[in-house]
Amino acid sequence: MLHEILLSLSGHPSPLLRNDFSESKAQAVLSPPERELLRTARHISDLHCKLISRTTQISASHTSVVCRAVSTATKSDHLAAFQRKILEVEGSILRKDAALVGAYDIVPLTAVMGEFSGWTRRLEWLWELAQFMLSDEKAPPCRAADLINKLRNELQTGYADIEQTALSLVRAAEAAWLKQISAWVLYGRIPVFGGNDFFIREDESDEQGYSINYDLLPSYVTPYTANSMLFIGTSLNRVRARSSVVPGDSDLRHLSSQLRELSNLTFPLSGPMLSRAITSIRLTLSRTTLQKLLPLTRVLEILQLLRDFFLIGRGEFAMALTQQADEKVRSRWRRADNLAYEKRDGFGTIVVKEGEVAAALNRTWAVLGAMQGEHAEEDEELELARDLLRLNLPKTKTSSPTKAKVDAGRRVSDKIVATPFRNLLFSVPVILTLQIPSPLDLFLSTSDLDTYTAINSYLLSIRRAHLRLTDLWKITSLRRHHPAPPRPPYSSTRGGIAKTRTLRERYSARSSVMRSPWSTSSAAIFFLAETEAYLQVEVVEGIWEHFHNWVMGSDERVGQRSSASSLDGPQPRTRRELDVGSPGRETAELPQHTTASQPDHRPKLVARQHDPQTLSTAHRLYLxxxxxxxxxxxxxxxxxxxxxxIHIDHLVALIHRLDGIWTSIDLEADEGVVDAFSNLEAEEKDVLASLRDVEAKVKRGVEDATGALRSLSMDSAFLAELEGDGDGFDAAEDESAEAGSYGDEAGIYRPRRVGGVDRLLMKLDFGGWFDTDAAGYDAIGDGVF
Structure with missing residues (x-):
């Protein structure tokens, strides 16, 4: 009977233990304690048999390499240990060990089953784990991340035997998972077998060609560590694709050091230790191979281009683009007016098309080149912008729900409001984009460009409204007495005196009519000028100077530039000025732009190369x-x-329309040029009525915008966001801190706290400027003229 029990426990089904002992004869032969002991033996035997079958099935057919490794470890370690225990008990019985064999060679069943008392809970736990790994066919297959998380949670059960069993299986699971990681971070290859269970996968819709499935990440792997792994593998694939970068002996030595970095990790894996190892591999890769692929010169070059053209660092670019856009829109309307009514196809003759938008940008480059004159060839940044920048109509992109769920809240562009500033330049949605060159996409992403595009549309719309309002003062016929009274001797005659009196009365009447539009325009110009100065000088220039200083690795803080330097735009620069260091050097001095008569007393700045991922994280914080x-x-x-x-555009259009009507009236009255198809007096009356309505809307618009600023200055949530306590800002700062704390020699980037809505509000305190009485308008009019 004992031999039958031991055979059954070792995995061979036995009819002795399969009997339920419910018949009367069995009850008469066996006592109740013996029946309970046999039921326990049957339970252990069943668990052992099912575990053998299930682990064999998992090891042979499961899609996850980690699950196969855990199943194999279960069978080769724990079930083999149970087999050894059976042989040990059998050997003790055959040797007639006193611990099991009593007097008269009697072997108590209680003593035999007592030897297996510690295995019942372990086998039950292993069976639950096997069921977890190989669930029902209708359910999704078990994934490596879920299995590792479950095993790590089982370390906290409180049972010593379960803890030891779970610890051994955690080592097997994490060792298999780390082998997959090694293939990616050392060679840039996704595992051939079990790739569906790997958290990095090929994604053609992604700009880098690979994406992260955060659901496949174990709990101890932080998103920053996962992004570091993604960056390392993507960079290795990028290096392999470029034939100019060939690995040498030094790269092989670095590969061995990186392999030792991973082999020194202990199980169970610690999140900080894994992050430290991955960061060390990333920094080593950046200092060796990536420094040849992405030198500091190219990074500074593209950052300066983004600053000058997207953030309106070059004021002449915004001015020229605005002029070309207005000219294109006016030409479309003139063309529509010249067509016969029956030939007009709705708005088809008015709406600007893709080719016309691109042509406007090309004419802008021509204007900028003409402004440079003989120095146009030296401005290599302008040539680079001509090659990379594109102005086109935006195309709607549909992203998969899974990808949108993963990237939600991680992109800066998701936080930007949906106010359509892009509609103001051409009256249709138009965006300024950039074609990212191949090495630069290691730190510059499409979402970053979306942010730059939104900021450009925002700043350019304010600059455009400011320019259009100031251009009103160029209309001579509205601003001064035009045409001038006749000169002597005709002015001394009776007809000349009557002509002079008529012109003065006409000018006085029109000047009285225009007093209110001039005052409204002057107030709107003041609001736009102060707002633009605050946004450009205090915010954009202040944050840019600090970020540029951090990229250069300078130990000195750079102060803000004067307000004129930001609005006028920088002078033409060459690539030689941006060449602050070669890829093989660790430090270099910044270029000196001084003469012998003007010595430079500025401190010398030291440039240190940042690794691309740290630069990307800092750039995202900057944006x-x-x-x-x-x-x-x-x-x-x-x-x-x-x-x-919108109201300012309407106001400018009405003033131009009124000037055209008055010009036509003057031609009709003075020269006898009559347009039989128009009623100029009725049109003048309608335009003046519309002008009064638009003036009121502009005044309310300025008051609403100023009131919104005043509300923001008292909004605690907004102030907390500016101080870095808003939603999503701390997470990004934590990522940057993690990058810096794990070996970035140039330090952690923290955005400079600049600006303040209160500073802008002090300048926008209009007081009684918008009083509706005539005295208020007269006071403003006196100040304007």
Missing amino acids: RALTQRLLLTRTSFTDPLYALL
């Missing part, structure tokens, strides 16, 4: 701080501002 300080995350301000810009 996040920029959008927050520019108030692009608050619809309470952007919506009133957008409505104000």
